[in-house]
Amino acid sequence: xxxxxxxAILRHTNSIKHxxxxxxxxxxxSHIPKTNNDASYMSNEYIHSSFFDDENYxxxxxxxxxxxxxxxxCIEYMQDYNDLLQEHIDSLHSYSKKWKSKLEQQxxxxxxxxxxxxxxETVSTPKRCAEILQTQHDTILNVIATYRTQVERMYxxxxxxxxxxHHHTEAMKNLFKDARSALCKLSSKLEKLRExxxxxxxxxxxxxxxxxxxxxxxxxxxxxxxNAKDNQSKREDKLDEIQxxxxxxxxxxNQEYENYRMKAMNIYEKCRTLEKxxxxxxxxxxxKFNKVAFSSEYLTEQHEIYEGxxxxxxxxxxxxxxxxFWAKTYHVYDSTTSPSSETNHNESISSQTATTPKxxxxxxxxxxxxxxxxxxxQESVAEGEEEEQSQANTTTSTKxxxxxxxxxxxxxxxxxxxxxxxxx
Numbered sequence: 072x073x074x075x076x077x078x079a080i081l082r083h084t085n086s087i088k089h090x091x092x093x094x095x096x097x098x099x100x101s102h103i104p105k106t107n108n109d110a111s112y113m114s115n116e117y118i119h120s121s122f123f124d125d126e127n128y129x130x131x132x133x134x135x136x137x138x139x140x141x142x143x144x145c146i147e148y149m150q151d152y153n154d155l156l157q158e159h160i161d162s163l164h165s166y167s168k169k170w171k172s173k174l175e176q177q178x179x180x181x182x183x184x185x186x187x188x189x190x191x192e193t194v195s196t197p198k199r200c201a202e203i204l205q206t207q208h209d210t211i212l213n214v215i216a217t218y219r220t221q222v223e224r225m226y227x228x229x230x231x232x233x234x235x236x237h238h239h240t241e242a243m244k245n246l247f248k249d250a251r252s253a254l255c256k257l258s259s260k261l262e263k264l265r266e267x268x269x270x271x272x273x274x275x276x277x278x279x280x281x282x283x284x285x286x287x288x289x290x291x292x293x294x295x296x297x298n299a300k301d302n303q304s305k306r307e308d309k310l311d312e313i314q315x316x317x318x319x320x321x322x323x324x325n326q327e328y329e330n331y332r333m334k335a336m337n338i339y340e341k342c343r344t345l346e347k348x349x350x351x352x353x354x355x356x357x358x359k360f361n362k363v364a365f366s367s368e369y370l371t372e373q374h375e376i377y378e379g380x381x382x383x384x385x386x387x388x389x390x391x392x393x394x395x396f397w398a399k400t401y402h403v404y405d406s407t408t409s410p411s412s413e414t415n416h417n418e419s420i421s422s423q424t425a426t427t428p429k430x431x432x433x434x435x436x437x438x439x440x441x442x443x444x445x446x447x448x449q450e451s452v453a454e455g456e457e458e459e460q461s462q463a464n465t466t467t468s469t470k471x472x473x474x475x476x477x478x479x480x481x482x483x484x485x486x487x488x489x490x491x492x493x494x495x
Contacts, residue, residue, distance in 0.1 A: 117133075122339070128338075128339075129244075131342045131343075132243060132247075135342060135346060135349075136235075138237065139225075141353065142218075142225075142353065145356065145357070149211065149218075156204060156208045157208055160201045164197075164201050167194055167195060171191075174190055184393040185389050186390070188388070189383050192379075192380055196376060200373060200376065203373060203376075210363045211363050211364060214363065215360075226238070237345065250331055260320055264313055267313050268313045271310040274306045274310075275303070275310050278303040279303060282299045
């Protein structure tokens with residue numbers, strides 16, 4: 072009864088493959104925590120795999136080699152920005168040149184003197200700003216050149232093709248292969264034993280079926296039944312032997328796996344150092360670039376240009392001077408005409424010196440500047456005062472004494488009256 076029950080079980084499991092082990096990496100792979108689900112990581116074949124299983128060490132090798140693409144993108148970004156900056160510089164130069172030419176073509180009768188100078192300063196400002204930006208452009212160019220040189224050293228050209236690999240890639244890959252060689256041999260041996268185990272399971276299954284069939288056959292001889300049982304026993308022994316060897320190899324594999332983990336970690340630390348060098352280089356380059364491109368380093372020079380321009384526009388540019396300049400240039404003023412500003416000034420002087428005779432001295436040069444004319448007016452007033460005092464005091468006054476301040480001139484009539492009384 073027991074034999075029939077066992078035979079029935081074997082018949083029902085005949086179609087089942089006796090593969091109790093689903094694979095090496097499934098039995099020894101450690102639990103991998105869930106990582107970032109960002110879409111950029113979904114195409115990464117290593118993202119959910121253990122670094123120490125199979126050939127997953129290649130992830131750090133691909134990381135090192137893939138850094139060249141990142142470096143190349145960084146160079147391209149900086150170069151594109153610099154090209155845009157150069158276009159802007161060229162546009163500023165052209166813009167300034169265009170308006171300088173148009174300014175020179177303005178009618179001289181309407182564009183003159185300090186306002187003309189203010190216009191010239193204004194249209195020249197874009198060119199001066201372009202010179203500052205050119206310095207900025209050249210500095211960025213040096214940053215790009217330095218970074219490109221370092222990247223080319225880190226990722227030299229391959230002899231065949233246009234691919235670029237990290238200059239330590241092959242060395243790191245060979246270290247991983249050497250560290251994993253013993254583990255690979257055990258893994259290969261374990262796979263062969265599993266194949267033998269599967270065959271042994273199938274052979275034992277057939278032997279069990281044969282024994283069951285013979286036990287149910289009344290015509291079967293004892294010798295045939297005995298041989299079937301011997302074969303069944305041998306199949307069982309062979310399977311047991313293979314399974315014991317598998318357990319032994321698995322133990323050796325697990326021990327070697329731990330050794331490989333330590334070796335692989337040491338190699339990874341070396342790769343980590345190389346990767347840190349690339350990341351640091353990229354980060355430092357971005358700092359240099361952004362400092363030149365977007366910091367306030369060049370704003371001081373631009374502010375100086377602005378301050379100088381405002382000085383000419385607000386202080387040095389004078390509409391009244393320009394109007395007087397135009398009037399003198401086109402002979403609006405003559406010996407009988409003076410600017411309104413000078414007329415107002417003369418009226419104020421006349422009101423202060425109403426008791427003094429007016430001088431008959433005229434302007435010798437009608438094209439003198441307004442400042443020179445004011446000095447002539449002051450001199451004529453002083454000469455009129457001298458003539459008046461000379462008529463009042465003919466004995467003691469001289470021209471040099473008449474040039475004293477008004478306080479001294481007010482005391483001189485008393486002195487004159489005393490002298491006249493002495494003469495009488």
